[in-house]
Amino acid sequence: MINENQVLCVESLNITGTIKNKHLAKAISDAGWCEFIRQLEYKASWSGLQLVQVSQWFPSSKLCHGCGHKIEKLPLSQRHWHCNGCGEPTDRDHNAARNIRTARLAGVAC
Known part of the structure; x- marks a missing residue:
């Protein structure tokens, strides 16, 4: 991962x-x-790369990466969901990864 990327984005978890x-x-x-x-x-430090941690409070799993609609409740056991905004079927983990990348690009990461 270090050799293939310039910036790594992860979610800070409690x-x-x-x-x-x-x-x-x-x-x-x-x-x-x-x-x-x-x-x-x-x-990352050794290679001169940037590691960015997105806040654990950023709703990466609950926010549709396509339209931005936010689901209020999403239990951890629910791995797939359909967006109420655009109707897109969504995988929880892929959606979170896209939102974390977008948050980094938008400068929302903290």
């Missing part, structure tokens, strides 16, 4: 709070998200 969820704790702990971000920061 890992400590998320681990308190008994249904997600093991999966999140096993993923080693904090260590992954730490390694990205180190490698």
Whole structure:
């Protein structure tokens, strides 16, 4: 990833709070998200690249990447949804990735 990109964008997540969820704790702990971000920061700094973290409060999953319509409630178990604004079927993770990239390009990242 470091050798193929000039800017890396990730979402800052509240890992400590998320681990308190008994249904997600093991999966999140096993993923080693904090260590992954730490390694990205180190490698990006070493290579002179920019690592941007988009705020955890940015509604990356709930905001339609096509029309900008925001869904008020989207449970974590719901991986796919249809936008009420444009009717587009949306994959939660792909949608979030597009919104994080757009937020970075628009300068909304913090």
